Amino acid sequence: MTFPVALAACLAAFLCHALLHGRRYRLPTPPPGLRPVAYLLRMAAPLGALAGAVANHGVTGALLWFAAASLAGLGAGLLLATRQY
Amino acid sequence: MRETLRTRMGWLHAWTGFVGGLVMVCVFVTGSLSVFDTEITRWMQPEVRVAPGTPLTPAALDVAARMIHEGETHGIPAFLALPSPRSPTLKVLHYDGREFTGPQLDPQTGVIIPARQTAGGEFFFRFHYTLCMQGPAGILAVDIPAIGLLVAIGSGLVIHIRALLPDIVLLRLSATRLRAWLDAHLLTGVLFLPFMVMITYTGVLVHVDRLLPAIPVTSLWSQGRPVSRSTAIRPPHVAPSPVFQPLPPLAPLLAAARAPLGGREAGFILFSPDHLSIFASDASGPFLTRDHADFHLPDGALLATAATSGSIARSVQLLHGLHYARFAATGLRWLYLVSGLCATAVIASGLVLFGMKRRRDRGHTVAFRIGEGLTMTTLVGLPASLCALLWASRLLPATLPGRDGTEITVFFTVWGLCALHALTCAVTGRGLRAWRTQLAMSAVLAGGLLPLDGLTAPAALHAAPAIHAAVDGMGLGAASLALYVLSHLRDRAA
Known part of the structure; x- marks a missing residue:
């Protein structure tokens, strides 16, 4: 369960990151009320997932989190690219 | 600036x-x-169709012990690799100067499995x-x-x-x-x-002693050439011919080793003339240790337990463990592979x-074209020759003497031919054509692994379906990637 949770948290964080850099990623500017939520999610979701992974699985948890973050970033990049394509 | x-x-x-x-x-x-x-x-x-989780019996261990003792008396020191979830057979291995090789035994009966020689x-x-x-x-x-x-x-x-x-x-x-x-x-x-x-x-750290050999600091200021530590402390001596003691039953020793090894599973057993050492399995945890319990021969009394401690040693063990990933479960192994x-x-x-x-x-210079040829050899020639190795493992006769060496020869021959083709085409200005030819060949070799597997070893598909599905699936994935790139190159040429 650690890996899917970390993957989802990191994917959400990367998508929030893209939303906060809307011009760079050719995304619509988020409404002002949504920006603090996006900032919070971008920071808290991966850190929470990392804390949970390390607390439950130690070294293996850290490795799972790094792999999840890398794959989530790749997924977010492809998702945003195909949207523009 | x-x-x-x-x-x-x-x-x-x-x-x-x-x-x-x-x-x-x-x-x-x-x-x-x-x-x-x-x-x-x-x-x-x-x-090899032994199911994972097949229990290891004392009878099989006794057969292995007899083989090892017989080998020792003939001057072939061997060690015993115990079954694990990934490799369910019992292996009596010795180093032949190039790799560890030896027979595989059924963990239940101790019967030698007539497996083909392979580079593996x-x-x-x-x-x-x-x-x-x-x-x-x-x-x-x-x-x-x-x-x-x-x-x-x-x-x-x-x-x-x-x-x-x-x-x-x-x-x-x-x-x-x-x-x-x-x-x-x-x-x-x-x-x-x-x-x-x-x-x-x-990875660099694993062999750092080859890059930075351990030399005593004092020798740096001494006259003449520095002397390596191994040379400095080793006195010249004539080794007496060892007398190998008979081996006791191994099953009770494995059970006795669990407590000194902190409850960890045993991974392999090394044999010396007067004692044997049971080592903790590398799959026990992320720290790749060489902790072991020594038993006296021939009575099997516990002599000592060797467990490395200290923060530096533990750090090195962790770094080695992270690189080898032998502790990782199947899911984490897949993540290592994908990463x-x-x-x-x-x-x-x-x-x-x-x-x-x-x-x-x-683009017109010879140096550039050689660079392009080398890039092609690496990016397309290597996967093609790796697939050729897998093809050779199935198509060479199972009883061919030295077939593991022949498989490796096939690998290097195919890779060499790919290099020759890539460099010749690139230097003569036909680089794009060479990319297409080699990509098509890679697609055929990688995509053909599934039918090859089904035709040459249908029984093995049923015995270990996950392994065969994974290898054949990876072949199909590689073939799809090669065909995708090939189609893009065709578009570009058109």
Whole structure:
């Protein structure tokens, strides 16, 4: 369960990151009320997932989190690219 | 000033990345596959159909002990690799000067399994850290480009530092080809940066004693040539011929070793003339230790337990454990494989970019064309020859003497022919044609693994369906990728 949770948290964080850099990623500017939520999610979701992974699985948890973050970033990049394509 | 630094780092990144990258692609591809070396060996030996989890019996251990004692009396020291969830057979192994080899026994009956000789997944592992070169030259041939890769990573970070975080998931496929390739290189490079740094650094660390031999500090100020520690402390002596004691039943010793090893499973047993050592399994945890319990021969009394402690030793054990990943469960192994292949994609895209950036100005020069030929040999020729090795493991007669060596000869012959073809075509200005030919050949060889497996070993498919599905599926994936690239090259040619 650690890996899917970390993957989802990191994917959400990367998508929030893209939303906060809307011009760079050719995304619509988020409404002002949504920006603090996006900032919070971008920071808290991966850190929470990392804390949970390390607390439950130690070294293996850290490795799972790094792999999840890398794959989530790749997924977010492809998702945003195909949207523009 | 900053632009000057970036420009200089760009030069360093390009050249260390290209020269080191040609080697590192080979190292990363085979290293990624080595994560499943045991499973690949099982695919290459379809005669081994022992189900995982088959219990190890005292009778099988006694048969193995007799074989080892017999070998010792004939001057062939061997060790015993115990069954594990990944490799369910009992192996009596000895070092033949190149690799560990020996018979596999059924863990229940102790009967020798008539498995074909094969280079196996062990070949991928050995190629990964020596490029199949003998002696320290092979290790240096891998370690020096690995250090070059670390330099390329550092210089790449300096070049990209300003856009590192804002552009972390930026991929513009609709931009120009050069921009799209650069984005793909940066996207995978930044996202897999922690894995690449971790695996390269720990990989260099595994053989750091070859790069920086341990020399006593005092010898640096002494007259004459420094003397290595191993030479300094070893007095000349004549080894007496050892008398090997008979081995006691091993099953009770394995049970007795659990407590001194902290409840960890045993991985293998080493035998000496007057004692035997039971080592903790590498799969016990992320710390790759050599903790062991020693038992006196022939009575089997516990002599001592050796467990390394200390923060430095534990740190080194952790770094080794992270690189070898022997503790990892199947899911984490897959993540290592995928991360390794993505890291390969980073280096491969860097090699392609190196050529693309220079094609307009220097595309007509012989040096550029040789570089293109070498890139082709690495990116397409290597996967094709790895597939050829798998084909050879199934098509060569099972009883052929020295067939493991023949498999390796097939691998190097195919790779050599690919190199010859790539370089000839590139130098004569037919580089694009060579890319297409080799991609088509790779697609056929990789995609053909599934029918080959089904036709040559249908019973093994039923015995270990997950392993065969994974290897054949990887072949289909590689074939699809080759066909996708091929279709893009066709479009470009049209």
